[in-house]
Amino acid sequence: MTMLLTILGIGLFAVGLLFSIAWHELGHLSTAKLFGIRVPQYMVGFGPTLFSRRRGETEYGIKAIPMGGYIRMIGMFPPGADGRIEARSTSPWRGMIEDARTAAYEELQPGDEKRLFYTRKPWKRVIVMFAGPFMNLILAVAIFLGVAMTFGFATQTTKVAGVQSCVIEQSEKRDKCAAGDPVSPAKQAGLQEGDKIVAFNGEPVSGWPELSDRIRETIGPASITVERDGTEQVLQATLIKNMVAKKDSDGEVVPDAFIPAGYLGFAAQTEILPLNFPQSVDRMGDMMENGVESIIALPAKVPDLWDAAFSDGERKDDSPVGVVGAARISGEVMNLDVPTENIIATFMMLLAGFNLSLFLFNMLPLLPLDGGHIAGALWESVRRNVAKVFRRPDPGPFDVAKLMPVAYVVAGVFICFTLLVLVADIVNPVKIS
Template identity: 40%
Template sequence: MVTVLLFISGVLFVAIGVVVSIALHEVGHLLPAKLFNVRVSRYMIGFGPTIWSRKKGETEYGFKAIPAGGYVAMIGMYPPNPVDGSVRPSSTGMFQTLATEARSLAHEDVRPEDSNRVFYRLPVWKKIIIMLGGPAMNLLIGIVLTGVLLMGFGSAQATTTLSQVSACQVAYGQPEPADHSTCTKTPAAAAGLLPGDVIKTFDGRAVTNWTTLTEWIRASAGKSVQMSYQRGGETITTAITPVLTARPVVDANGNAKVDADGKPETVSAGFIGMGPTSALVPESAAAVLPAVGNNIAQIGGVVFHLPQKLVGVAQAAFSSQPRDPNGPISVVGVGRVAGEVASMEQVPLSSRIATLIGLMAGVNLALFVFNLIPLLPLDGGHVLGALYEGARRTVAKLFKKKDPGAFDIAKMLPVTYVAASLLMVMGALLIYADIVKPVNLFG
């Protein structure tokens, strides 16, 4: 019963965190819009029927029934009909009708006194600031949460205390055999090392961290070296000879690298068959931004290869193939992971809280990256439209031509509907996959 309640608490943590993140994202649009005197008619969290709202000043604030996003409604998002300045249909073509209807909606709340408070009349730089306000808010949340995680709780770092000693020598990526009596012992097992031993020296050099020790071991294949370790109150010295075998290639963060096919990259190096314990070690403020940058780079890689990743998700969802643990997941998958983390009663509470905070930091950084994709209806698409408007106005000015005016982004609505449909299909696929074939992060 306790485990179930802990699982539910983890899911609720993510659900509330996502809603708050969405709300603050929209605040990121709302504040600069009001600063630049654009009239904001509605600030809503969710979509569909309104379940609660209250009007304060000229803006209605509220919650919708479907908490799958949010929006800030600014009057005059699209300019009037470029032909006659109206917002009524000037053509019966399907695309023109879509654009005209959008202009009508954008101007339905415009009053005569609001002529200078419509969005489309803003300078390009103000439009960009408003549209980048939402992603910038998610970035700020991600930085703050990463700071809380690294400076308050610390990052998990390998110590020089052993957590495990492998009994058998096996090829990298292969499991140990059930019967240890017939296998070739690892150098660590042959030397009598046990979990809980603390490595003190290796080849006459003091061991201060696991990363350096690993480098020394990898460089000592086939060489007999003296190694000392502490067990209880006793220091023991033994001779050990690392064996040459395939080992994973790791990056600066200690993560195994993979090739273009998703297979681990390996290199021949020394190996003795032991693993470290980990501990949370608080870091300085200087570590926060590099950590955020690394996280954004990883998320950007997933987004860049999103079509390929989605094919893999679809194949896994409708077959016996496993999910890629580094692939995209939906908010349902994030909630499931949070529930699993919260219910791990054998893990210290501080470590579980730290993991949940890191999870929400990752969600916000993912929202930051995803919303910068230059496609409507995402914020990046609006930014691209503003940049195009600025570019064509600059060109017109250079060639002393008439100012072309605001770019009618309503013309891009067919592309918007296609992109929105694809986003909904993507979301449905990820939710389905997270239900029938969830990502397994904990073995």
């Protein structure tokens, strides 16, 4: 049964992956056709073609390796300086440029002269290249908001999960009382497991973040209103100063950082609660911010990845994960001993995170990524507008093909990084709890 569920999870992730890629390429395809650019091919995957069918002027198909996809647009690069589409050179770098330029004009047909990609205004080219990643962003946001507002996330509440028997500095990282430890203020006040704190010092509390902050700000006497067995009771406590975990500006605990603050001495209960729309949007913003920080931090994580793949290094929880690793996690999700709705929500969040990563990664201003073509179109717009202001001759379209040697280097780096992640995902995978 475990193997069957694992295969099911991997299969569902593969379907989600293919849909995400097809959805991405649909953004490019629809906007390219909107602006009159001829698109001979729309393909999901790479390698040998498994299935294809022509509709109108475009061939639609699925290829054997589900690691990406593409649409082929006529005239991605402008002709060379001599106006020729194809030239020959003994220079390997020049050969790369000419090969890219030649490929951009494959399947050129009579009448295509006015349907070339590079002839479109820069803002139209930006839209065509941005539409693909934007489709992934739309999908990520839709999935995230759907999960957040219907299922919810694990959230600390004002219910009491447990009461500390004594006062222990959190920096000591021990959970057993020692001789001489004073009784905790919560225990002295009579706080009990299952109590729901509804007010602090006579003022209602809206949730755990507010209650936590007010406790930390208080040292000395305080009244705590709790709901117990359907009735409200007011308890009196004397909060003391203690070393507690430090929080950042977002209210998240900072690892191994402690500050002196007011201390009551109880654990908040965690429940899975749906979020309202503003809360969901705020949480989505945090997810995007974390995604950007993760991409920026990728180079710094290469040494740890190498150690995890080829030595006894630990595979950290925030380690980069590739398609194989994500598929493996999907298989583990299907085997979790939790309610079915938890499994569905976890799987959908995995798919949302994958689509968000596709958006952020493709927006990097590097060829051959979409962001590289966007950067080229924006630079062309700047050059032409500057020339117009200073009444200089139009410099013409920016020849992105000249950056192809750089694109090959970038692609090589990406391939090496992908292979490293692949090895790590196989020999030392990230596991979920």
